[in-house]
Amino acid sequence: MEMNSIHNAKEDENDNLIPRYNVLKFNFSDEEKLILEELRENLIDLAISEKMSSFNEELILKDIIRFLENRLQNRFDYDYKENLARNMLKELIGYGELSALIEDDNLEEIMVIGINKPVFVYHRKYGMMETDLFFEDEGKITNIIDSIARETNRRIDQQSPILDARLSNGSRVNATIPPLSANGPTITIRKFKKDPLTIVDLIRYNTLNTEMASFLWLCVDGLGVKPANIIVSGGTSSGKTTLLNALSIFINPKERIITIEDTLELQIPHNHIIRMEARTVNIENQGEITIEDLVKNALRQRPDRIIVGEVRGNEAITLFTALNTGHSGFGTLHANNSRETITRLTNAPMNVPKIMISSIDFIIMEKRIYISDGISYRRITEIAEVTGMEEGTIQLSKLFQWDSERDEFKNLTIVSKTLEEMANLKGVHISKLNEEWKKRQVVLNYLVKNNISSQKDISKILETYYLNPDYVLNKIGVGLD
Ligand SMILES: Nc1ncnc2c1ncn2[C@@H]1O[C@H](COP(=O)(O)OP(=O)(O)O)[C@@H](O)[C@H]1O
Ligand SMILES: [Mg+2]
Numbered sequence: 001m002e003m004n005s006i007h008n009a010k011e012d013e014n015d016n017l018i019p020r021y022n023v024l025k026f027n028f029s030d031e032e033k034l035i036l037e038e039l040r041e042n043l044i045d046l047a048i049s050e051k052m053s054s055f056n057e058e059l060i061l062k063d064i065i066r067f068l069e070n071r072l073q074n075r076f077d078y079d080y081k082e083n084l085a086r087n088m089l090k091e092l093i094g095y096g097e098l099s100a101l102i103e104d105d106n107l108e109e110i111m112v113i114g115i116n117k118p119v120f121v122y123h124r125k126y127g128m129m130e131t132d133l134f135f136e137d138e139g140k141i142t143n144i145i146d147s148i149a150r151e152t153n154r155r156i157d158q159q160s161p162i163l164d165a166r167l168s169n170g171s172r173v174n175a176t177i178p179p180l181s182a183n184g185p186t187i188t189i190r191k192f193k194k195d196p197l198t199i200v201d202l203i204r205y206n207t208l209n210t211e212m213a214s215f216l217w218l219c220v221d222g223l224g225v226k227p228a229n230i231i232v233s234g235g236t237s238s239g240k241t242t243l244l245n246a247l248s249i250f251i252n253p254k255e256r257i258i259t260i261e262d263t264l265e266l267q268i269p270h271n272h273i274i275r276m277e278a279r280t281v282n283i284e285n286q287g288e289i290t291i292e293d294l295v296k297n298a299l300r301q302r303p304d305r306i307i308v309g310e311v312r313g314n315e316a317i318t319l320f321t322a323l324n325t326g327h328s329g330f331g332t333l334h335a336n337n338s339r340e341t342i343t344r345l346t347n348a349p350m351n352v353p354k355i356m357i358s359s360i361d362f363i364i365m366e367k368r369i370y371i372s373d374g375i376s377y378r379r380i381t382e383i384a385e386v387t388g389m390e391e392g393t394i395q396l397s398k399l400f401q402w403d404s405e406r407d408e409f410k411n412l413t414i415v416s417k418t419l420e421e422m423a424n425l426k427g428v429h430i431s432k433l434n435e436e437w438k439k440r441q442v443v444l445n446y447l448v449k450n451n452i453s454s455q456k457d458i459s460k461i462l463e464t465y466y467l468n469p470d471y472v473l474n475k476i477g478v479g480l481d
Contacts, residue, residue, distance in 0.1 A: 021121055021129040023100050026087040035071055036088055039064060040143075043092055061089055096144050097133060102171065102189065109190055112141060114183030127375040138178075141185040145175045164280075166263045196267045199246040200453040203444065207239065207366075208380045209409050210448060212400050214441035216383075218433065219361065219418055220250035221466075225425040227251070227305065227328040228418055229359055233341040234366035239378040240332035241265050241309060243366055248330070249458055251305055252466065258301055260294045261309030269455045274301065291315040295322070303327060310334070316350035323359035338363045338384040342394050357394050360386045361418045369404075380409075387417050439473060440465075446476045 028036060043060075064085040072081065090099050101110045101121060109122035112135065119133040135141050145163060149156045152165035156177060163175040170192030177185045197205075199213055219228035230247070232240045248268045251257060257273040259266050264277050276298070279289040291308065292315035298306050299322055308319055308331040323329050335341040341363050345352045365382040383400040399413040419437075423430045443465060447458060465472045 018130045019126050021131045023131050023133050105194055107191055112187040138184050148173055172263055196245050197242050198453050198455055200447050202246055203448050207378045210441050210444040214444050217250045217440050218437050221252050226422045228361040229323050229328050230330050230362045231360055232332045232364045233335045238366045238368040244332055255304035257305045258298045258303040259307040269459045295319050313349050316352050320352045320356040324356050338396055358388055
């Protein structure tokens with residue numbers, strides 16, 4: 001169904017502690033509200049008698065228009081009725097009054113905290129905001145939760161009062177119902193950004209600099225001899241998945257990639273990719289497929305690169321077995337520093353034997369830093385190289401570090417073991433690799449300066465670079481003169 005933008009969200013300039021977000025709602029007249037309630041009853045009857053998935057929105061829309069023509073007779077013209085019908089449909093199915101918020105790509109999160117309380121949103125630019133949207137009755141929130149549960153084939157009721165699901169647009173939803181949540185049902189939607197942030201965006205936000213990004217490019221690609229294994233680590237919402245996704249653009253297009261996630265979040269532009277999603281138990285408590293099952297299965301699918309969205313349980317050992325037997329891989333992990341990353345990997349529930357840890361080449365630490373007014377930014381605080389094991393302790397060497405006072409990155413790489421190994425395998429002197437590093441930095445600088453930031457455009461230039469680096473460097477040189 002085409003979603004027309006009657007709901008237009010704008011931020012006003014009040015100096016409230018929490019900025020306001022106004023949801024411009026379609027105003028139904030009292031008569032129209034009554035009709036809407038009648039339609040709701042009819043629709044519920046239909047939902048009970050048929051499976052929601054067999055609903056055809058266009059057919060329902062036609063039904064609603066017919067219903068309106070019957071009720072309103074010839075008091076309004078057809079266009080008015082059609083527009084009214086579309087807005088009623090929006091209210092009735094899907095996400096109801098939350099639709100306008102769900103469609104706004106500037107929002108990171110949408111939070112319904114109960115009845116008679118404002119819905120809050122987290123805006124990419126303005127941080128936490130209070131909307132003018134209230135739910136006065138529990139039923140309206142429950143309706144939205146129920147339709148999400150139906151859409152995702154989950155259940156939410158007194159036996160299982162928590163719902164965790166993914167919407168068809170990729171957003172992640174958590175919902176709870178009373179008495180679990182004391183002030184009424186809650187909904188928390190973590191929105192999925194339609195256009196993922198790319199490495200160029202991250203450089204422009206100063207999450208990392210081009211020197212680090214070009215180093216990572218060299219290591220991720222591995223010049224065809226040693227693609228690096230990387231763990232991106234950090235706290236909740238520090239940008240781990242986003243960074244992992246952005247780095248994946250550097251994977252050589254010749255590789256076969258398998259991604260494994262709890263919830264599909266990664267949007268990697270490569271063609272040769274298999275995306276796998278784990279599954280929780282269904283309504284009959286059956287059919288669970290874990291991340292570990294999927295990692296095991298991936299090993300039978302001849303992957304070049306295995307990417308595990310979030311490493312946290314039994315799957316860690318399987319993944320590290322793969323890394324120790326010549327596959328390469330990426331993953332994110334929840335930890336506050338590089339040491340803790342290793343501690344978490346080597347202890348319950350992951351229990352990866354220490355000896356296997358040296359298959360990681362880099363641990364990248366990312367941090368979300370909060371400014372006083374609820375706005376935040378993200379920085380890579382450290383890139384550490386795993387250099388081996390001495391007397392039972394895994395050795396880490398810091399290659400890059402963020403200086404929080406100056407908001408600058410320091411390059412501490414006197415020597416990178418990974419680069420040395422790569423040079424050895426290639427049979428070239430390390431200086432050659434340093435040259436290559438500089439060249440790639442020139443390419444990234446060019447992309448940043450010229451704001452070439454979409455996945456598509458970056459991929460195109462990288463592919464051309466892989467085929468003919470001098471051609472790209474010459475072009476850029478001409479462009480810069
Ligand atoms: N470097 C960044 N700068 C600005 N916003 C970011 C950055 N990285 C991620 N985000 C935004 O932060 C939110 C959480 O990011 P995500 O990568 O999912 O975090 P995590 O995987 O650590 O929980 C997303 O909405 C994403 O668009
Ligand atoms: Mg994540």
